[in-house]
Each structure stands twice: as structure tokens, then as C-alpha cells.
Amino acid sequence: MKFYHTCLLSLCVLGLTACSSESEDNDGNADNRDSSEFSTLKDIDANSSTLWTYVNLDSATTVTEDDEWQLAFKRYEVRVNPDLVSLALAASQDDFYNSEGKPIASVFTNATANSELEHLLAEYDFDAMTFNSDTFKTAIGADGTQWYDYDRTTHLLSANDDAWWIIRNSTATSFAKLRVATLSETLDSTTFQFSDLSMEIEFYIQGANDDSFATTASTWTLTAASAAVNRCYDIDSSDEVDCSSDGWDIQADIDFNNRKFDLILNGGVSGSGYAAAYGALNDTGISAYSSASALNVNQFVSDSWSNAFNDEDNKWWAYGGDVTGLESDHALYPNYRVYALSMNDSDQIYLVQVVSYYHSSSAQSANPSIRYVKTTAE
Known part of the structure; x- marks a missing residue:
């Protein structure tokens, strides 16, 4: 069985990330970790409808397509680098949806980044997950x-x-x-x-x-x-x-x-x-x-990369009109699902959670913020 323990990330880059600290006890128990054990990349500029914004999780910065990257963003779409990464859904957040798969308004509107942090810091069995690369x-x-x-x-x-x-x-x-x-x-x-x-x-x-x-x-x-x-x-x-x-x-x-x-x-x-x-x-x-x-x-909809971030059953967001029932609500609500990114050439795994679609200051759309934990499979 593969579980994870948190690795130290020295990622205080331009004030965009929260520093990680590794517990002395590496038993993989989420109860022994606190909220400092994740990194945050805020306000990723994904406004272009045609160009992707590429992210390197190790440096917690945006990079060019020619650089090493694990994730890319364009509006609400997310790609993973097929040369480096395989992807799986780690936390499905089923309680956000009813038995018919419809969003539950009260759950979505009451959920906050703080209330859903536990899912990012939880313990996972990676052997039970199915990892796939992006498909066209x-x-x-x-x-x-x-x-x-x-x-x-x-x-x-x-x-x-x-x-x-x-x-x-x-x-x-x-x-x-x-x-x-x-x-x-x-x-x-x-x-x-x-x-x-x-x-x-x-x-x-x-x-x-x-x-x-x-x-x-x-x-x-x-x-x-x-x-x-x-x-x-x-x-x-x-x-x-x-x-x-x-x-x-x-x-x-x-x-x-x-x-x-x-x-x-x-x-x-x-x-x-x-x-x-x-x-x-x-x-x-x-x-x-x-x-x-x-x-x-x-x-x-445009041609896209199919993966857990984007697929209808597993995507990271719900449309506002479906959540609140208001025709005027065009917002995207995060469901705080957690995705596991397995590096193809090592035992490193990133757990990633999209926490917002809107700029933290201006509230402009297509500026997603993510937080993540770097882990190792054992």
C-alpha cells in the first residue's frame, strides 16, 4: 500500500506561497500535520482564451512551455504535462452533490477554503487510484x-x-x-x-x-x-x-x-x-x-485535453446557475476536490486543490488559485 508523507518545500517565492514545514513524525498521519504544510500559488493569470499559462510546482511560479512544468491553465481548463505527469482523482467530494449528481446549494455556498483544507492534508492510498495521462x-x-x-x-x-x-x-x-x-x-x-x-x-x-x-x-x-x-x-x-x-x-x-x-x-x-x-x-x-x-x-466548448480536472464527472468546479438555481449566476464555484499528480520518473506525488477561480483582490475571473502538498509514495 502506498501512502504519503509531506516533503519540505522551500517555496516562499514573491509572497505567493505558504512555506511548508515537515513534521518530525513522518508516519503519514494527516492528524500530525498543520495548515503550514501546504504551498499556495495565487491568482494565476489564465485570462487568455487561446494561450496556456504553465506552472512549475517546485518553484511555485509560472513558466514558459519550453520550461519544466506540471500544470497549465487556460480560463477554467487545466492540463497536466503528459511527458512528466499522470493524474488521478484523490478526493471526490461526493457530499457536494446529491444522488443524481446535482450540486447541493447549501454545501457549495457554505464551503470555504479553510473548511475543506482537511481533504488536502488527508492520508491517501495511491495504490487504489487509477493514474492517467491527458487525452485529446x-x-x-x-x-x-x-x-x-x-x-x-x-x-x-x-x-x-x-x-x-x-x-x-x-x-x-x-x-x-x-x-x-x-x-x-x-x-x-x-x-x-x-x-x-x-x-x-x-x-x-x-x-x-x-x-x-x-x-x-x-x-x-x-x-x-x-x-x-x-x-x-x-x-x-x-x-x-x-x-x-x-x-x-x-x-x-x-x-x-x-x-x-x-x-x-x-x-x-x-x-x-x-x-x-x-x-x-x-x-x-x-x-x-x-x-x-x-x-x-x-x-x-472547445477541443480540450480530457483529464480528471476537466471531465464532467470529476471537474473542480460547478456552474453558478446549477448551484443556486439563479439564471443570473454565472460564477464558478469550487468543489475543493483533490487531485493526485504522480511524477512519471520518480515516486513524487503532488496533491492539488483548486480553491478559487477569481483574483484575490480584483475578483476578476480566470485567475485561479491553487494549493498543494508535495508527497512521496511509499
């Missing part, structure tokens, strides 16, 4: 609804033409209703290799100067004898464009023989733009939207 998660399909259907008998894919998304372009000025209307391919029953890919993606576009979505589709047709394509499309021009250009909005990165079926957007972790998606919706759901103006910007 496309906005199209993020909710589990895919743009294709799989036939277990024939092992062929077909278009899920009742699955729709509303996508935003890379400049956040145009929108489109999107669905994959047709999809076909050939499977060799001897070699089990795919060939002859053919698919059509329909866009009902609302340009920057339009008040509503078009009622006639613009169609992007993709064919490949090898059943593999990597091509890009621009909504504004309703045409295919070079993927190396800045103007692409959606990329079809598909390779049947390598089981890759990604529709990628130029935003989030996939590009420098602001492309994002809302959905999936069925035929009835999409018909309710005649204009993109009916959507709130917060309803769109």
Missing part, C-alpha cells in the same frame, strides 16, 4: 454523441445524421449548424483494411452580417481511396482551405485503418482561433435554433 477530446462528440454510428455486425460506420452541432468559426464572427449527412466506406473481409471513404458534411451558415442560419446547406464532400483524409474547411468562404493557413474552421482528421475519427475545430487545444461547438442536438432540438444569437457564449 474534440468538442464535436464531447458529450458522448458521435457523428457516426457503428454496426457491430458489419463493422462499418454510417452517418449519424440525427446528430447536430452549432459551431462557431475561428474568428467568433460566423456560425453554422453542422451534421454529417452521409458516410460510406469499404471493408476488405480478408485484410480487414478500409478503403473508398466518402462523406458529406452539411453546414447551414450564419455569416457575420446575417441574422439567421441559412435554410440551404453548403456541403463539404470528402473522398479518399485510402479511407484517410486530413483536410480543412472555412465557413465564411464555404470552401476547403489549406490546413496550414490561419483561416480554417474545421478539420476532418480521419483515418479508418488507424481508428481516428476526429472533427477538429480551430480553437482550444487544436488551434489559435476561437472555434467551438454547442451540442449535440437531434433533429427536433436543432430546429429550435433559427439564429446563433439564442446561444450564450458559455454554452460553446
Whole structure:
């Protein structure tokens, strides 16, 4: 069984961190530690919608992508460095949610950083945890609804033409209703290799100067004898464009023989733009939207890294409207979950807790504060 004991951190850097002190008794018992045994990094500037802010936990500072880093932040999203770190959920904070997984308002609104510190300082069995690296998660399909259907008998894919998304372009000025209307391919029953890919993606576009979505589709047709394509499309021009250009909005990165079926957007972790998606919706759901103006910007999601910090069931925050029931409450409430970051090349483990999304002085959003304990697995 692997438990941890706290390691001394000399991290009084620019007044941003609390100094750690190691107990003389290294038996791993949380009751023998006090509130000085963690470090804090306040007000991480994660305001950019396109750029990540990288954090080195050893130095308790922000660094560049080329430096050594364990965590990165962009707005409310969190990444871990896949070359250095594996991640697991240590404290799930189930008491913050009811039996249906809905936030309990009284628990969220009464919780404080002080009241939830015990979870950061608690004793954990790391052998019982499942550690994983970040995985790529496309906005199209993020909710589990895919743009294709799989036939277990024939092992062929077909278009899920009742699955729709509303996508935003890379400049956040145009929108489109999107669905994959047709999809076909050939499977060799001897070699089990795919060939002859053919698919059509329909866009009902609302340009920057339009008040509503078009009622006639613009169609992007993709064919490949090898059943593999990597091509890009621009909504504004309703045409295919070079993927190396800045103007692409959606990329079809598909390779049947390598089981890759990604529709990628130029935003989030996939590009420098602001492309994002809302959905999936069925035929009835999409018909309710005649204009993109009916959507709130917060309803769109970008391509992201999937990990315990960000996944719906384990994420570190709850949306204010879900917590308080107030439509006007757009705040993010921390649930004080604790995440374990295991260094891939040593027995060091960091226990990390996000305690706020807002600047400690100005209350500006996208300035998260974290606290953490450096531990060793034994």
C-alpha cells in the first residue's frame, strides 16, 4: 500500500506561497500535520482564451512551455504535462452533490477554503487510484454523441445524421449548424483494411452580417481511396482551405485503418482561433435554433485535453446557475476536490486543490488559485 508523507518545500517565492514545514513524525498521519504544510500559488493569470499559462510546482511560479512544468491553465481548463505527469482523482467530494449528481446549494455556498483544507492534508492510498495521462477530446462528440454510428455486425460506420452541432468559426464572427449527412466506406473481409471513404458534411451558415442560419446547406464532400483524409474547411468562404493557413474552421482528421475519427475545430487545444461547438442536438432540438444569437457564449466548448480536472464527472468546479438555481449566476464555484499528480520518473506525488477561480483582490475571473502538498509514495 502506498501512502504519503509531506516533503519540505522551500517555496516562499514573491509572497505567493505558504512555506511548508515537515513534521518530525513522518508516519503519514494527516492528524500530525498543520495548515503550514501546504504551498499556495495565487491568482494565476489564465485570462487568455487561446494561450496556456504553465506552472512549475517546485518553484511555485509560472513558466514558459519550453520550461519544466506540471500544470497549465487556460480560463477554467487545466492540463497536466503528459511527458512528466499522470493524474488521478484523490478526493471526490461526493457530499457536494446529491444522488443524481446535482450540486447541493447549501454545501457549495457554505464551503470555504479553510473548511475543506482537511481533504488536502488527508492520508491517501495511491495504490487504489487509477493514474492517467491527458487525452485529446474534440468538442464535436464531447458529450458522448458521435457523428457516426457503428454496426457491430458489419463493422462499418454510417452517418449519424440525427446528430447536430452549432459551431462557431475561428474568428467568433460566423456560425453554422453542422451534421454529417452521409458516410460510406469499404471493408476488405480478408485484410480487414478500409478503403473508398466518402462523406458529406452539411453546414447551414450564419455569416457575420446575417441574422439567421441559412435554410440551404453548403456541403463539404470528402473522398479518399485510402479511407484517410486530413483536410480543412472555412465557413465564411464555404470552401476547403489549406490546413496550414490561419483561416480554417474545421478539420476532418480521419483515418479508418488507424481508428481516428476526429472533427477538429480551430480553437482550444487544436488551434489559435476561437472555434467551438454547442451540442449535440437531434433533429427536433436543432430546429429550435433559427439564429446563433439564442446561444450564450458559455454554452460553446472547445477541443480540450480530457483529464480528471476537466471531465464532467470529476471537474473542480460547478456552474453558478446549477448551484443556486439563479439564471443570473454565472460564477464558478469550487468543489475543493483533490487531485493526485504522480511524477512519471520518480515516486513524487503532488496533491492539488483548486480553491478559487477569481483574483484575490480584483475578483476578476480566470485567475485561479491553487494549493498543494508535495508527497512521496511509499
